[in-house]
Amino acid sequence: MEDLKKILTEHPFFKGLTEENFALIVGCASNVRFDAGHVILREGEEANQFYLIRSGKVTVELMTPNKGAVIIETLAEGDILGWSWLVPPYNWRFDAKAVELTRMIALDGKCLRNKCESDNRLGYELLKRFADIITKRLESTRLQLLDIYGDRP
């Protein structure tokens, strides 16, 4: 547990949280590992956690009917995987797979979102942090959409 706490303290995502909130989050955390090829999240399934990637690489994928699975983005060390636990109806929108042996810290989103309902201060802090992540992903997606290396930039 001390080990987990240390990792979480050092991660910018948790910077600036109160002692109390931080302790609460550490209480919801656990170490997990996935082997290469393992499906971590599956589209449509209940979204009850998010992950902080410690090492390895994860793909976020989408199944398309005629082209097969398309990789939307890859995430790696330091990245946060998963935000569907925060937004109703709490189902994963994409698949996520481990590309290689991947170690992560899983955080119990179900427990956290219940806490957030009663502790709006904590809710706001978490929402701010996820807004930042979602903004970055949106920006990247917009740039990808432009297809700037394509025929018609």
Next chain:
Amino acid sequence: MKNYILERNELDSLINILKKRSYRIIGPIVRDSAIIYDEISSANELPIGWTDEQTNGKYRLKKNDNEAVFEWNVGPQSWKKFLFPPLQRIFATHKSAKGINLVETTKQEKQEAKPAKYAFFGVRSCELNAILIQDKVFLKGPFIDPFYENKRTGAFIVAVNCTKAGGTCFCSSMNMGPKAESGFDLALNEIINGKRHYFVVEVGTDAGADVVRSLKCAKATDEDVANVSAVRENTARQMGRSLETENLKNILYQNSEHPRWEKTAARCLTCANCTMVCPTCFCATVEDVTDLAGKQADRIRKWDSCFTLDFSYIHGGSVRATAKARYRQWLTHKLASWVDQFGTYGCVGCGRCITWCPVGIDITEEVKAIKENKT
């Protein structure tokens, strides 16, 4: 510097001396209802007794009430068509079984039998300044234009100071006229005083002095010089337009999103007339053309204009796709970035872009609107 007198009936002597010195004399003539520049061989060909009326989008020649030679203002052409021709072959390549051979056309030009050196006869102050500006563009380096250099070096310039201001002139406010201050070999000041019609001749260079010596001109009196000043002041006073240049560069750079651009773009036809008549505009494109057999390929340089879509084309599209961007580019280049590039404005106040704009857009009005923050 001493001034000299050249009587009106001696104007041909001046032309003859230049001819004798193997200059190819280019001067103003009347053609197609406009005063343009072409090769001349006598003073009779000059626009004697002609004048013009100019305003936004309008140019009309009319008969003058006197026999003045130079009592008109600049027409659609400028001297740049001789120093920087609208079409210029850069090189020719010949393909044969032996391979591809390049022929350098500057060398061909130099070897032409015709005298290559120009004498420009009747260059107004704005025009002279335009030549000096293009000198900076083409000759200051790091790379020089060998074609321009070839034609410009040794060109003899006979300037003429304007005796009236044209309807679209604003050279005074640009500090580019009406008096030619330097850059000429000789400068003529036309004076009609009762029955006497003569020129007060200023000498600008040794080459000019040499010509005057051959002409055996009399020296000008103080009264002659006073007459010249009076005419010049009158010309400056007549000038109806002005372009306020104070802090202009910064104002234009800071106003790239001024609503005025949009408004003017709605009128602008992007026809490129203003760039074609402008004596300082120097943009050019190249075309590679082959004969039908594919045995010879030439590269031709042609005047180009920042008003065309192609001008800024890079893979994927044109950088300046809208008329707004293109008009802004032209005006901002003339009056702001030109200063950063060449240490001078790219505008001499000749007024051609106002006269020859089919919708009568007036550069002085545009600048005023932006400076006074109007739309």
Next chain:
Amino acid sequence: MATDPNLQELKIDYKRNPMLPWPFQIKRVKRETEDTFTVELQPLGDLAEFGFQPGQFNMLYVYGVGEIPISISGDPSNPRALVHTTRAVGTVTKAMDKMRRGDIIGIRGPYGTSWPIEQAAGQDVVFVAGGIGLAPLRPALYEVVAHREKYGKVVLLYGTRTPADVLFRQELENWRARFDLEIYVTVDRAMSGWKGNVGVVTNLIPRAPFDPRNTTAFVCGPEIMMRFTAMELFKRGVDNEYIYVSLERNMKCAIGLCGHCQFGPVFVCKDGPVFQFSQIKDMLVKWEI
């Protein structure tokens, strides 16, 4: 060489007239990806060598078709082989794509400013490339690798469209195998099964191993990519004075005379193509300058 049949009448003063191309012969054509290729050229006549600075470009003339600017993608320490990598997208590049060993291409150059790699000595060096933008950066990479001891960490972040569009694949593999270079490749889209990164190149910046307070960055790619890259580098702590970008504008003469490549007060052909980001950053966000 003096007996080369291509040079029978080649008595032109090239120094005096910068508008004339010099004949080069194609030694090799190499297909890089579906729409990109590399040509290796050799000068003909008494021009035995062709020196250039990384980041500079040449004007390439295809007989009777036209002339276009292409940056040099070869090794500056080998002035006997002039190398250009380009995409077959326009009239001239498509004509070039059909040319073979022995064909003649006219060359004018080298022109423009270069990546100031000397200035980066003692610092970490970060290359950020987007698409074909890797080609103009490659000479600088060669140079840095050749004098590896002069630099701190050396990182290449390279983003392109799909795994099939990755340029210089073998070379990237070789560099990746070295312990003193950090090579990261990402693509905009990939099918499941691709083991590399997916996402824009700017995503690689926060994690890349360099010290932002002691780094010079060389960035080349589409203008939007360079803007966002510079922003991300700045966020990480790299000053705009230490970020260099290479711009693309229409060029006809390459010697500052034809006016086409103007970008505000600068001529991209002679004041660029490589610019300090701080010098042009305000203009990059103005539309249609």
